[in-house]
Amino acid sequence: MNFNLFGNSQPDEDYSDIAEEILEELLRQVRQSYNVALTVIGTSAILAFVGVGLVYANKVQEGAVTTAAGGVTTVAATRFANQKKKELQQMMELVEKRRAKEELRKMIPRPQAMPPVKPR
Template sequence: MQLKFFKKPQIDEKYSDIKEEIIRELLRQVRHSYNLAFGITTASALMTLLGVGLLYLDKISEASITTGGAALATIASVQRAKQAKEELREIIDELG
């Protein structure tokens, strides 16, 4: 006759460990996504300033292209950061 005192708690403990590991990995990925978005936003701000500088130097076409590209990059990075945040919330809700 075998006694199985710890069978179920071990399974719950393993599941809990896996769940914590998944959450840590997701948080790591989200941190990297936010860092990337921050870097892109910073680069976009610098491009915008460059566009304004070109505008003052009467180089209208270059200024328009530079400023437009910077605006698109900023919008894309903000949308990506929001999407990553929503994905993280959904996964945490599923695990919880």
């Protein structure tokens, strides 16, 4: 970042590096949340199967509670994972739009400033 002490402002000062870092961090967080949700889904599905196994082992009360807990957790985690998946897709679209905008900006040449005209 350039600091200007003499009041000459720079047109179109670009903060795209900062915005890109922010987008990358948000993208990383959304990915991790999605991975956690998938892990919870797998764990809760195993819990539900254990509950079914307990029911077959004539431990009906424990099996019913375990199956219900696993099922509820699976449904909640699936909703959470779907929400994070949508957020991830939105973030990826935003990153792609930003990259396309940067590429377009690189392709279009900036006009050079005209030197001041001296009076005769």
